Amino acid sequence: MAEEKVIKPGPAGYIPQPASFLGVDTPPPGKALLYGEVVDEEIAMREAAKAMLTRRNPTIFPGPLVLWGYNTSAIEKAKAVLELAMEIPNCRIIPMPDYRPKYPKINPEAEINPNHPNLTILHNKIEACIFVGVHCHYANLSLRMIRAGTNCFTIALCAEMGHEDAMVSLRDVHADDIRRFRDVVVEMRKELGIEWEPKMPPENPSLPKEEWTNVSPLDFGEYAYLLLPRKGEIVEESE
Amino acid sequence: MVEQKVVDPDYLILEAPRERKFITGSQAFAEAIKRANVDIAIAYPITPQSETMHLVGDLWAQGYVKDYYRAEEEYGAMSAIAGAVRGGARAFSATSGPGLLRGLEAIVSWPGHRIPAVLGVMTRVVNAPLSIQPDNVEIAYLLHSGLIVFHAENQQDVFDFTLAGFPISEKVDVYLPVVVATEGFFVTHAKGYVELPPEDMKLPPRDPYKAPVPPTDCEIPPARIQRDAPVQKSNFMSYLIHAVWQQEVWSANERARKWINHYLGGLIEVVNPKAEVFIVASGCAAAQGREAQRYAEMEGLNVGLVKVRSIRPFPTQELREVLKDAKAIIVPEHNIVGWLCKEVKAVIPNGDRVVEGPRVYGGMTLPVELIMDEIYKVLGIKKEKKTLV
Numbered sequence: 001m002a003e004e005k006v007i008k009p010g011p012a013g014y015i016p017q018p019a020s021f022l023g024v025d026t027p028p029p030g031k032a033l034l035y036g037e038v039v040d041e042e043i044a045m046r047e048a049a050k051a052m053l054t055r056r057n058p059t060i061f062p063g064p065l066v067l068w069g070y071n072t073s074a075i076e077k078a079k080a081v082l083e084l085a086m087e088i089p090n091c092r093i094i095p096m097p098d099y100r101p102k103y104p105k106i107n108p109e110a111e112i113n114p115n116h117p118n119l120t121i122l123h124n125k126i127e128a129c130i131f132v133g134v135h136c137h138y139a140n141l142s143l144r145m146i147r148a149g150t151n152c153f154t155i156a157l158c159a160e161m162g163h164e165d166a167m168v169s170l171r172d173v174h175a176d177d178i179r180r181f182r183d184v185v186v187e188m189r190k191e192l193g194i195e196w197e198p199k200m201p202p203e204n205p206s207l208p209k210e211e212w213t214n215v216s217p218l219d220f221g222e223y224a225y226l227l228l229p230r231k232g233e234i235v236e237e238s239e
Numbered sequence: 240m241v242e243q244k245v246v247d248p249d250y251l252i253l254e255a256p257r258e259r260k261f262i263t264g265s266q267a268f269a270e271a272i273k274r275a276n277v278d279i280a281i282a283y284p285i286t287p288q289s290e291t292m293h294l295v296g297d298l299w300a301q302g303y304v305k306d307y308y309r310a311e312e313e314y315g316a317m318s319a320i321a322g323a324v325r326g327g328a329r330a331f332s333a334t335s336g337p338g339l340l341r342g343l344e345a346i347v348s349w350p351g352h353r354i355p356a357v358l359g360v361m362t363r364v365v366n367a368p369l370s371i372q373p374d375n376v377e378i379a380y381l382l383h384s385g386l387i388v389f390h391a392e393n394q395q396d397v398f399d400f401t402l403a404g405f406p407i408s409e410k411v412d413v414y415l416p417v418v419v420a421t422e423g424f425f426v427t428h429a430k431g432y433v434e435l436p437p438e439d440m441k442l443p444p445r446d447p448y449k450a451p452v453p454p455t456d457c458e459i460p461p462a463r464i465q466r467d468a469p470v471q472k473s474n475f476m477s478y479l480i481h482a483v484w485q486q487e488v489w490s491a492n493e494r495a496r497k498w499i500n501h502y503l504g505g506l507i508e509v510v511n512p513k514a515e516v517f518i519v520a521s522g523c524a525a526a527q528g529r530e531a532q533r534y535a536e537m538e539g540l541n542v543g544l545v546k547v548r549s550i551r552p553f554p555t556q557e558l559r560e561v562l563k564d565a566k567a568i569i570v571p572e573h574n575i576v577g578w579l580c581k582e583v584k585a586v587i588p589n590g591d592r593v594v595e596g597p598r599v600y601g602g603m604t605l606p607v608e609l610i611m612d613e614i615y616k617v618l619g620i621k622k623e624k625k626t627l628v
Contacts, residue, residue, distance in 0.1 A: 015482055020490035025497065026412050064453065099453075101480075115480045136411060136451035137353055137487060144483040160411040160451070164490070 006036030007167055010147045018144055019164035026162040026171065033162060033169040041170060045181050048168040049188040051153040052088050055128035059092045060085050061112050065159065066133030067095055073174065080178035081132055086198040087185050093201050094120060099138050110206035114138040118149045132157040139163055240302040243441040248406040251442060252502055257434035264426035267394040267433050268333065268359050269294035271401035273303045276441045278328035281308040283316045283338065289361045289427035291333045313342035321345060324354045327447030327454050329405065333359030335423055339377050340365050349416040350385030350488045353452045355408040356416045357401060361423040364601065372602020373422035375522060376574040378550065381418055385488035387495050388551040390521040391421035394431035403502035405442055412494045414451050422523040422573060492552050499549050506554035507545050509561055514543025516617055517565045519583050521547040524571045524605055531610035542614055547579065555586040567617035568593045571610050575600040
C-alpha cells in the first residue's frame with residue numbers, strides 16, 4: 001500500500017480530479033480497490049467492514065437493480081443486502097429508486113438521488129455508506145460528488161467491474177459475495193468487541209406506509225395519458 | 240447467406256484462423272460488419288463518400304444485418320443510431336466530410352448518452368473548396384467529445400478496428416461510441432490484402448442489460464435531461480452533476496485503454512524502438528511513414544516509426560516512453576492544421592524536437608520523398624534531389 005492514499009474520504013474540494021485521471025483503474029477479476037490501490041478482496045472487505053462499524057450513521061444505498069426485483073438474482077441480492085444491514089449496528093437503508101432529477105428537491109431522509117447525492121449524505125451526517133445495485137454510470141457520478149463535498153467513506157459493491165472513486169470497491173458482487181461480506185462484518189465486529197444482536201434496520205420514517213390502495217393515474221403526472229386507453233381502444237395484450 | 244455460429248469475441252478477433260483476401264477498404268468495413276452480429280445499420284449513404292454503406296445494405300439483403308434504415312440526412316441518421324442503441328440494438332453507420340459535420344451535433348452527444356456504437360469515417364475534407372479526395376482534417380472535430388477514435392492505416396486495420404470496436408465499445412466500464420476513421424479513396428476505394436477470420440463466425444449479440452445505464456426509459460437522465468434540461472437549472476448542484484457527468488465520459492475513455500491493448504495490441508505500434516529520429520504518424524500517413532522508415536534503413540539511417548492507432552484515448556505515456564531519447568520527431572499528416580502534431584507536442588517534453596510536417600491536403604498524395612527530405616534535414620545530411628528506388 002502506498003504511503004499516500006490516492007482515494008480517501010473527502011471533502012476533496014470544489015471539483016476534484018476523477019480517480020481515473022489520477023491513474024486508478026478498475027480492479028482485475030478476483031481483486032478489489034482499496035483507496036485506489038489493487039488489493040485482495042479480503043483486505044478490502046475488512047477495511048470496508050471496519051468503516052461501516054466504526055464511522056457515524058452507516059447507511060446502505062440500494063439502487064434499482066436491487067430494489068425492483070427484475071429477476072430472481074435481483075430478489076436474492078435484495079435479501080442478502082437486508083441480511084448485511086441486520087449485522088451492522090444502527091445501519092439505515094436509504095434507497096436510490098431511480099435516477100430522475102427531482103425538483104424542487106428530494107426528501108433527503110427518504111431517498112438519495114445521483115444528481116445531488118451529497119444532500120442525503122450531509123443531511124443525515126452519513127460517514128460510511130454502501131452503494132449496491134446502482135447502475136455504474138450513476139454510481140460513479142454519485143461517488144465523485146460525495147468524495148468532492150463530504151467526509152463519507154464510500155463502499156461500492158458492484159456487479160460489474162468496480163468503481164475507482166470509491167474508497168473500497170469490490171467487483172462481480174452478487175448475493176453470495178454480499179453474504180461473504182456480511183460474514184466479514186460479523187468477524188470484524190467481534191474483533192472490535194462491538195456487541196450487537198442482528199435486527200432489521202428501521203423503517204424509513206419519511207416514507208408513508210404503502211398500502212397499495214392509493215395509487216392514482218395522477219401519480220404519473222404528464223404521462224398519465226399513457227396509462228389510460230383511448231376511447232374505443234381495447235388493449236388485449238400487454239408485456 | 241452463410242450460416243453463422245456465435246463465438247467468443249477473443250476467439251474471433253485474436254485466435255481464429257485467417258484467410259487472406261484482396262479487398263477494398265469499404266469491403267473490409269463490410270466484412271467486419273458481416274461478422275459483428277449487427278442489429279441495425281443506419282445511414283444517409285451519399286455518393287461518392289464510399290460504397291461502405293451500400294455494401295452494408297447488401298449485407299442486410301443477405302440477412303447478415305437484421306435491419307437497415309436509410310435516414311433523410313445525416314442528422315437524422317446519427318440521431319436514429321442513438322435511439323436504436325438506447326433501445327438495446329447493436330448499430331453501425333458510416334459517413335465522411337460534410338456529412339460527418341452535418342451529423343456532428345448528434346454524434347458528439349453519443350458519449351454523454353453512453354451510446355456504444357461503431358461509426359466509420361472515411362475522411363474527405365470538410366472545407367470549401369469542395370473536395371472528395373482524402374484529407375483527414377475532419378478527425379480534428381472528433382477529438383474533444385469523448386468519442387473513442389481509431390485511425391486505420393490500411394484495409395487490414397479497417398477490418399480489425401471495426402470488428403474489435405464493438406466489444407470495446409460495449410464493455411461496461413467503457414460504453415462509448417467508437418469511431419474508425421480512415422482515408423477515403425486511398426483506403427476505401429483501393430485494394431489491399433486483409434487477413435479475415437471465417438465468415439461462418441460472428442460476435443455474440445449485444446446484451447443491453449450488461450450496461451452502466453438502464454435501457455431506454457424517458458424518466459431517467461439523460462433522456463429526461465434533454466426534455467426539460469433540469470441539470471442546467473442554475474444552482475450549484477446542477478453544475479456539479481454536469482461536471483461529474485463529463486468526468487465520467489472521459490474516465491470511460493481512459494478505461495478503454497486496457498481493452499485497446501487487449502484487442503488491438505496497443506495504442507501504438509513501434510518500428511525500431513532505439514531510433515535516433517522517429518516518424519510519428521496515423522492513418523495513411525503511417526503507411527508512407529513506414530515506407531520512409533524502410534528507405535532510411537536501406538540508407539543506414541537510424542530512423543524509427545511510431546504508428547498511432549488510437550487517437551482517443553491518446554497514447555500519452557507510450558509516446559513519452561518511446562520518444563524520450565529521440566533527437567527529432569517528424570509528424571507527416573494529410574491535413575493542413577496538423578492535429579496529430581499538436582497532440583504529440585502537447586504530451587512530450589522538449590516539444591521543439593517535433594518537426595511540423597510534412598503535410599499534404601486537399602486530396603494530395605504524400606510522397607515518401609517529402610518525409611525523407613525532413614529526415615535528411617534533421618540529420619544534417621545534404622542530398623541531391625533524386626528519385627528514390
